[in-house]
Amino acid sequence: MKKYLLLFSAVFCLLQLQSTAQVADKAALASSIRADTRLDTIQARAIQLLTGFSAGTAYDEVWIRDFNTFIKGSLKIQPKEKVRNMLLMFFKIQGEDGNIVDGVVDSTKANGGYQYRYSALLPGWAAHKNTVETDQESSLVQAVRKYTDVTGDKTILFERIGAKTILQRMEESFSYILKNRWSEKYGLVKGATTIDWGDVQPEKGWGVAINAHTKWAIDIYDNAMFVMAINDFLAMKPQSYKTQQDWAKLASTIKANVRKHLWMPEAQKYRPHLYLNGSPFSKTFEEDKILYSGGSVCAILAGFNTPEEIQQINLQIVAAASKEKYATIGFTVYPPYPESEFPNMLPYSYQNGGDWTWFGGRMVHGLIKHKLIKEAYEELMPMVDRAIAHQGFYEWYNVQTGEAKGSGDFRGEAGVLYDAAESLKQWAAKN
Template sequence: MNIRGAVVLCFVSLFSFEIAYGQLSLSADAAKKVEAIMPLADSVKHMAERLIKSGFTAGDGYGEVWIRDLNTFMNVACKVNDKAAIRKHLLTFFQFQQPDGGILDGYVPNPKGSGVPYNYYHSKLAPEYAGHKNTVETDQETSLVQAVAKYIRSTGDKSILQDTVASGTVQKHLEEAMQFLLKHRFSEKYGLIWGATTADWGDVQPEHSWGVEIDADTHKAIDIYDNAMFVIAINDYLGFTSVSGKERKYWSDVRGKLKTNIRKHLWDKSRQKFVPHIYLNGSPFPASLDESAIYYHGGTTIAIEAGLLSKAEVKAAYLKMQENVKAANAATIGLTIYPVYPAGTFKNKGMGPYSYQNGGDWTWFGGRTVSELIRYDLIPEACEALEPMLLRVIKNKGFYEWYTPDNRPQGSSSFRGEAGVLWTAITAMQAKTKK
């Protein structure tokens, strides 16, 4: 008997009873799908809790606490870790905040660094750490706002907003972080924020053999991921702060304009997808590449989370993702993009076709897609998408950073981002389908 079958037989009768009295009205077929998958999901959920309890770095091979990763396992961290430790890690990001409001990617204990040649910088407020920023990204500030929101929602501890760092409150520093995006990463022409050209949500630009820092060769571009992350951050900021009516109106107006301009400039109505990039100073790719045909799975998911698509568009996006999975011979909707960028378009050798962020399969985003399907009550689709992700965690006895199209695990073998998004999706499924 296979792993899934053995687990299901142990728990199926109990879970059938729970579905019958659950909060969501499910069809018989949908109920069977949930009934079959949830015992397996429960095993993975416990695995995730054990991993997250062991630390806050992204995973083995990483010395840093990264904000884009921490944001995605904050919910489970608040369940299994000491609240004071979580709070300390969050406050450390503010201790490294730059005078312009910018937030770093991650920090690592001194003096050894991580063995990676980042341009480290230091803070007198946290002398035990060295920090760095991948400047090609435009999601560090929004990830921190979202992480604080998750911390508050999970713990009920709003007092962190009044903690003082460098003579300013955390709430003030959050507002300054969002202002950084409007002052230093904003295109007046399009009314949207920009970053370097990357593959979807990635952190590698094509112009250099490593590609993590903006320089004279960078091609600045607007994409859906960065802007959707900003919309979510504003939603969160207005949700957990007590601000004046004037400030609330200001940020509500910023959000409204972002949403309008996203649909105006980034949504391709004829193809029913987001365009990969709007370039501000030309494209780094050859004219022979039809980039407009590339579908960005991760950015689309974050757009769904930001409320930028209707339920019908969400369903259509999911079906397109599954169509891409089939065409790529991939394993799950965590497939980053399809079709992929051809060999040689990225100088970083790790960005070849179907590798890393260029068509690698990342549960780190696929799991978030599942959460959104659940939020829109697309339960059969959520089960279909979630099952192969759960099965490979059990098969590999752990959470890996990403997978090849033939489902071979790659990167960190204890990737907390994958564990975090699966835990969140499973918890959402349980809440939706049972009392």
């Protein structure tokens, strides 16, 4: 008996020592985060930029997929009424079938080559929709949730645009997806074949619009975004509000079908595409070997993965970034599509292997949410250092040269870096 008591005592002491060490490690990490002035610097610079709503210097439009990622920062510097009105603009020019546009722009600047739409509810403005995407509806609902969380203003949900409330219009946007962007065969959201979260088809030509060459496919990004939007809608709506259908059940079904059809357990990664009417790529091209980082990040945020899987996904993204001298966890896809397969976008350019803090910054939230704080801090800071070194926020970066590319004053990068820094600082303050 005495032998077992001594063994129990030894094990208990060992556990106490481990617990004490973990607390000490956590306190040391929290201290490092609190003392890191780079986080303050990047937030201050971000706030200076978030006085406007357009995506960046290369864009006149306000894009909802971008606005969704910097709305929290906007609310730190802009009157909530101004931010609210910008959100309402997207509902004022909503399609009769419930669809949501990509961007709104002053009608005098509507000269980008798109097919513009107009609405009597939004005089002086034009809008357009990149039809290869299936994330505009989800992005708008997510943005409304962020607005209500930060401001506490739930009256926006009952604002009437025409004869319909915002609650009704959000549900109609979901119904549009189910009617026009839904695969009955797989029970998942579909869209055109693009790279990860991108908005360009492989074939040469005007790549942002559905055409005769479009190959319909299912990917992880669209489905993760939709489930996040459903969860946000359910979190916002009053308990007394009767929904048009059981959205919670639909979200659960999508998650189950994602696990069944897109998740590859042996590889611990997501399949890039599940094709519905044939692949645009050659039969010998092994697309399943490509790592989609942005869609994987959104899957983590949507709650599709276990803690162990999240660690594996993160290790794969870090490993991919280590292959190139100037890459961070924002490295879009690895390896990039060869030009022979994706002639509309060269390898290591834009969404085909460019480095986008816009998504890398979101990974930090997923890591923090799952208590991977050390990883979150270590993986965020190269992106922060890069933005500070370039004295600005850029759309993407070349992983081979380190060159800043795309639009300058890119508010998407500013927004996600602001939010990531804020999340780390909040954790550090509590620990």
